[in-house]
Amino acid sequence: MSPHYSVPDRVSAGSSNICPTMADYHRVHAESMAHPDAFWLGITKELVEWETPPTIGLEGGYAGIADEQFTWYEDGRLNATISCLDRHLATRADKTAILWEGDEPGDVRRISYSQLHADVCRFSNALENLGVGSGDRVIIYMGMVPEAAIAMLACARIGAIHSVVFGGFSADSLANRVLDSGSRCIITMDEGLRAGKAIPLKATTDEAVAMVEDELAGQSGAGVETVVVLKRTGGQIDWVEGRDIWWSDACEGQLDSHQAHIVSAEHPLFILYTSGSTGTPKGQVHSHGGYITYTAFTHRTVFDLREDDVFACVADVGWITGHSYIVYGPLANGATTFMFESTPLYPDAGRYWDMVERHKFTIFYTAPTAIRALAAQGDEFVAKYDRSSLRVLGTVGEPINPEAWEWYWHTVGEGRCTIVDTWWQTETGGICISPIAPATPVVGGSATLPLPGIQPRLFSAEGEMLEGEAEGLLCIEHPWPGQTRTIWDDHPRYVETYFSTIDGYYFTGDGCRRDENGYYWITGRVDDVINVSGHRMGTAEFEAVLVEHEAIAEAGVVGFPHDIKGQGVHAFLILAAPSKTGTAGDEDGQGDGTSGYSDELGQALNQLCRRRIGAHARIDRFCVIPGLPKTRSGKVMRRILRKVAEGDPGNLGDISTLAEPAVVEAIVNAEVHG
Ligand code: PRX
Numbered sequence: 001m002s003p004h005y006s007v008p009d010r011v012s013a014g015s016s017n018i019c020p021t022m023a024d025y026h027r028v029h030a031e032s033m034a035h036p037d038a039f040w041l042g043i044t045k046e047l048v049e050w051e052t053p054p055t056i057g058l059e060g061g062y063a064g065i066a067d068e069q070f071t072w073y074e075d076g077r078l079n080a081t082i083s084c085l086d087r088h089l090a091t092r093a094d095k096t097a098i099l100w101e102g103d104e105p106g107d108v109r110r111i112s113y114s115q116l117h118a119d120v121c122r123f124s125n126a127l128e129n130l131g132v133g134s135g136d137r138v139i140i141y142m143g144m145v146p147e148a149a150i151a152m153l154a155c156a157r158i159g160a161i162h163s164v165v166f167g168g169f170s171a172d173s174l175a176n177r178v179l180d181s182g183s184r185c186i187i188t189m190d191e192g193l194r195a196g197k198a199i200p201l202k203a204t205t206d207e208a209v210a211m212v213e214d215e216l217a218g219q220s221g222a223g224v225e226t227v228v229v230l231k232r233t234g235g236q237i238d239w240v241e242g243r244d245i246w247w248s249d250a251c252e253g254q255l256d257s258h259q260a261h262i263v264s265a266e267h268p269l270f271i272l273y274t275s276g277s278t279g280t281p282k283g284q285v286h287s288h289g290g291y292i293t294y295t296a297f298t299h300r301t302v303f304d305l306r307e308d309d310v311f312a313c314v315a316d317v318g319w320i321t322g323h324s325y326i327v328y329g330p331l332a333n334g335a336t337t338f339m340f341e342s343t344p345l346y347p348d349a350g351r352y353w354d355m356v357e358r359h360k361f362t363i364f365y366t367a368p369t370a371i372r373a374l375a376a377q378g379d380e381f382v383a384k385y386d387r388s389s390l391r392v393l394g395t396v397g398e399p400i401n402p403e404a405w406e407w408y409w410h411t412v413g414e415g416r417c418t419i420v421d422t423w424w425q426t427e428t429g430g431i432c433i434s435p436i437a438p439a440t441p442v443v444g445g446s447a448t449l450p451l452p453g454i455q456p457r458l459f460s461a462e463g464e465m466l467e468g469e470a471e472g473l474l475c476i477e478h479p480w481p482g483q484t485r486t487i488w489d490d491h492p493r494y495v496e497t498y499f500s501t502i503d504g505y506y507f508t509g510d511g512c513r514r515d516e517n518g519y520y521w522i523t524g525r526v527d528d529v530i531n532v533s534g535h536r537m538g539t540a541e542f543e544a545v546l547v548e549h550e551a552i553a554e555a556g557v558v559g560f561p562h563d564i565k566g567q568g569v570h571a572f573l574i575l576a577a578p579s580k581t582g583t584a585g586d587e588d589g590q591g592d593g594t595s596g597y598s599d600e601l602g603q604a605l606n607q608l609c610r611r612r613i614g615a616h617a618r619i620d621r622f623c624v625i626p627g628l629p630k631t632r633s634g635k636v637m638r639r640i641l642r643k644v645a646e647g648d649p650g651n652l653g654d655i656s657t658l659a660e661p662a663v664v665e666a667i668v669n670a671e672v673h674g
Contacts, residue, residue, distance in 0.1 A: 016300040016307075016333065019436045019452070032452040033478075039453060040481055044073060044293040047300075047332065049087045051262045052077040054289065061479055063504035068495050071266050072290040072481040079260035080269055080292040081157040084331035085117040086260070096336045098146050099310065101355060103193040103342040111146055113334070116153075119146075121258035123154035126250040130185065130226050134159030134261055137183040137271065141165045141174055141205055143192025144341040147230050147247065148317050149327045151187045156269055156288070159261040163271040163283070166318025167192050167199055169614040171207035173281075177273050178212050178224060180283055181488060187247075189230040190237050195346040202229055202237040209243075265289025271488045272320055274426045275529060275538040276497060283488030284426050291429050292332055294482025298430040298451060299329030302420050303363045303392050304437040310389070312338035313365040314352065319534075320426040321396055325365060329430065344370045349377035353385035353412075365394035365422075368404050369533040372564045375407040382411050392437040394420045397534030398566040399522050405444035423447035423522050425508060426536075427498070429482025432456075433520050446519045453480045458514055459502050466514075473526060474512035475505035528638065530559035530567050535616045539638075542569065542619065545612040549605055551576055556628045556636055560621070560645040568620035570645035571605070572667065573597070574627060597624045597673050621645070623670040625663070632659045644668055 019025040032039040037057025045053055054076030062068040088095070093114040100109040111119070132138060138155050140162050142148040148164070155162035163181050165174050178186065186209070192199035209224045216222045227240070230247040269288045273281040299305060311330050315321035317339075330337035338361065344352055352374070356364065374381070393413050400408075400421055409419055418437035424430060432454045433447040440448050450456050458472035459465055466472045483506070487494040501507040511523040525531060528539045539557040546555035554574040562568035575596045602622050609617040629640040643652050649668040655661055 015304045017302075017304045017436065019301060019439055020304075022439050022441075025436055025439055025449070025452075028452045029450070033455060036453065036478060040072065040293065043297050044076075044289070044481070047083075047296040048078065048289070048293050049083045050076050050078045050289075051082075054265060058479055062499055062506060067491065068499045070479045070485070072287075072479070073265035073293075076265040076289050077262050078265065078289055078292075079157060079159070079262055080288045080328065080332075081120065081153050082260050083292055083296070084153060084328065085113065085120060088113040088334045089117060092334050095334070097331060098149060098339055099336055099359060100146050100339045101341065101359070102145075103196065103346070105347065105351065105354060106358075109146060116150070116331075118256035119150050120153040120157060122251050122254045122256045123150055123247075124157040124258040124260075125254035126228075127154055127160065127185075128158055129254065130228070130245070130250060132158065132160050132185050132226075134263065134267075136160045136185070137181040138162050139165055139174070139178055139181065139183045139186045141167065141169075141186060141188045141201055142230065142317075143167050143189060143194065143199060143201065143232065144316060144339055145189070145230065145232060146339060147189075149339065152270070152317070152323075152327055153331075157258060157260045159263050159267065161268045161271055163273070164318050164323070165273070166316060166614070166616075167201060168318070168616045170611055171204045171211060172612045173614055174204060174208035175211035175215070176281065177283075178208060179215060180273075180281075181271055182222075184224055185226040185228070186224055187228045187230075189232045189247075191233040191235040193233060193341060195343045198233055198235055200235075202227075206238055206240070263288055266485070270323065272323065272426055275536050275541055278538065279540045279544040281538075281541075282490070282493065282497070284484040285486050285488050286429055286482075286484055290481030290483070290485075292328060294430045294480065295324045295329035296332035298482070299325060299335075300333050301451065302422060302431050302434050302436055303365075303394065304418075305333055305335060306362075307334075309335055309362045310338065310360055311335045311363045311365075312340070312355070312359070312361040313394075314338075314340045314344070314370070315365070315367070315396075320424075320429075321365075324430050344374055345377075348381065349374050350381035350385060353382050353387060356387050356390060357385040360389040362389055363392045363394065364390055365396065367397040367534040368395055368400040369398065369564060369566055371395065371400070371404045371408050371412075372566075375404060375411070376564065379411050387412065387414065390417050392420060393417045394422055396422045396424070396431075398531045399524055400445060402444045409444065418442065419444075421445070421447045423510075423520070427484045427508075428476075428480075429484065432476065432480075433522075443519060446515070446521045448519050450520070453478075456512070456514075456520060457505060458512060459505070463502055469514060469516050471511070471513040471523070473502065474508045474510045474520075474522070475502050476508065477505055479506075524567075525559075530557075530569060532559070532562075532567050532569060532616070533565045537569075537613070537617060541613060542571065542609060542617065545609050545617075546571060546573065546605055548612070549608055551601060552605070553577070554628055556638065556641045557619070558638060558642045558645045560642075560647070562620070569618065570621045570623070570641075571619045572623050572625050572628065572641055572670075575624060595624060595671075597622055597671075599673075602673060619674070621672050621674040623667070623672055625667050625670050627660060627663045627666075629655070629663055629667065630659050631657045634659075640664060640667065
């Protein structure tokens with residue numbers, strides 16, 4: 001096991017963190033457990049601007065409550081953007097709110113709090129002028145430009161519910177999200193820019209809107225009415241008169257002041273889609289009051305936030321990390337938050353550290369996959385830049401392996417910075433298990449201890465609660481304000497996904513070990529979700545796409561350990577009978593069902609995944625097998641596929657319940673392509 005590390009200056013000066021020492025942490029955590037309502041009411045009144053402050057904490061819950069319905073701050077009224085913008089005008093008007101660096105190094109914009117307020121107000125007026133109102137859903141499909149944050153905040157300000165779709169998603173995925181959320185307005189841009197490459201966001205939007213129109217054909221009053229287009233590159237795009245409007249034209253003549261629409265605490269702030277264990281993404285719903293409280297609280301606490309910090313989270317606003325720790329948490333805390341349009345390797349592997357030197361980042365937050373990719377490029381890219389401004393380094397999205405952690409600690413942080421390995425999920429809204437900088441002594445690979453308000457519990461597969469040192473299913477006992485309240489338009493799925501595994505507890509989908517010090521070590525997903533470079537994808541999503549191809553009869557997709565990406569994607573394919581396709585099947589005529597793969601087929605399948613899901617959905621390895629390992633009742637024993645993909649076929653466990661045990665040998669011996 002790695003040694004415990006702690007930084008010398010263990011008591012933080014000038015921070016807004018309520019747990020500057022471990023003694024404070026233990027006291028605050030105990031208080032939050034003993035009196036959760038009083039704790040969270042106190043926190044929200046301190047950190048959030050309410051028009052009508054709440055008197056109620058939690059109502060409902062998930063222990064013994066039908067339908068697992070719960071609310072936080074039910075009688076409070078607010079608008080989350082007042083906490084992020086208006087209240088800072090008195091004290092931080094000229095402070096940089098958003099520091100942006102574009103794709104090309106040195107292409108920088110600094111937007112002050114007063115300017116951000118004005119820009120958000122202007123765009124709020126523009127949206128209202130276009131007929132968008134409270135409760136309407138709006139899709140945001142943009143690259144990493146400040147206007148993406150402005151669009152999110154403007155939606156929130158008028159009470160509309162934004163749903164940001166990551167710019168890498170395909171037209172199919174975008175169309176599904178438009179349809180599921182019932183959005184009539186999409187905010188996009190002509191093209192995104194990443195590593196010198198233009199990303200055709202408007203063209204993809206056009207394609208998605210056409211799919212939505214096909215799907216809704218004949219239904220009057222439905223469909224996308226407005227597409228707002230921000231000009232980024234000036235590239236050639238198609239234009240639909242009457243539907244499309246340039247961002248600048250929409251803002252023309254609009255006032256730069258706007259009275260925020262006050263909503264109840266539980267009014268949805270946004271929907272963000274996540275992959276799950278079935279093919280359809282789940283629209284996670286976060287609310288104004290609880291979410292803004294939780295992101296503000298966790299942001300200042302975990303990162304030990306100080307007034308003059310330059311906080312750099314290099315995630316994308318298309319994912320929850322961007323929502324919580326680029327936009328809402330930092331702005332609620334009046335911080336300077338960094339937005340980055342490019343990639344860690346453009347123009348070379350020194351990009352992050354070059355920006356640390358130029359912008360004097362004090363807190364830097366990234367994902368293990370980026371750390372591994374950069375470590376593989378050698379230390380010289382790091383060493384040539386001055387990183388003395390850094391104080392806290394964060395990681396999120398997947399388990400971090402000890403080697404990557406050590407590299408982050410020694411090479412990037414020079415043994416001087418606290419590393420916060422932050423465990424959380426789209427569903428949790430903000431960080432739940434993490435060191436608190438600089439108080440918590442850290443150990444490479446462990447997310448350490450629960451934040452105040454969070455009570456993790458471990459359960460065996462049989463549903464028995466495990467005490468002390470143990471490994472099991474990670475659940476959380478008591479609701480906290482940042483938790484999603486439902487899945488958009490599908491509350492039964494919310495109940496089934498999170499509350500049916502262990503009665504009365506929120507089940508995270510992760511496995512976890514608790515060590516002798518009470519530290520938590522996340523071991524990865526235990527459900528059918530794979531985490532590739534921090535992108536969460538459902539195996540069922542891949543399988544549904546693969547069987548669309550005429551050569552594929554059935555498919556089983558699992559993850560396997562990958563040096564850089566954390567997990568790679570391994571697809572087991574059962575080919576359709578040659579008579580059906582004329583192309584697939586056993587070339588050798590032996591009938592063992594394990595040949596018939598060609599590189600062309602692999603490429604075609606990956607193209608299909610790209611088209612149906614997005615650019616980030618790529619299968620690394622293929623195997624052709626004669627049949628999936630199914631039980632007599634027809635259930636696929638994924639454990640067997642997983643073990644084979646992980647290179648551990650000697651350890652398959654009990655296979656006696658398989659309908660055809662002989663298939664296992666063929667799976668173990670199948671040739672791996674890719
Ligand atoms: O498996 C866990 C992993 O990422 C999942 C959540 O993915 P998503 O909703 O996309 O949110 C990612 C950003 C918060 C979790 O179920 N995960 C997240 N953080 C960590 C992690 N696994 C290990 N250690 C972490 N620090």
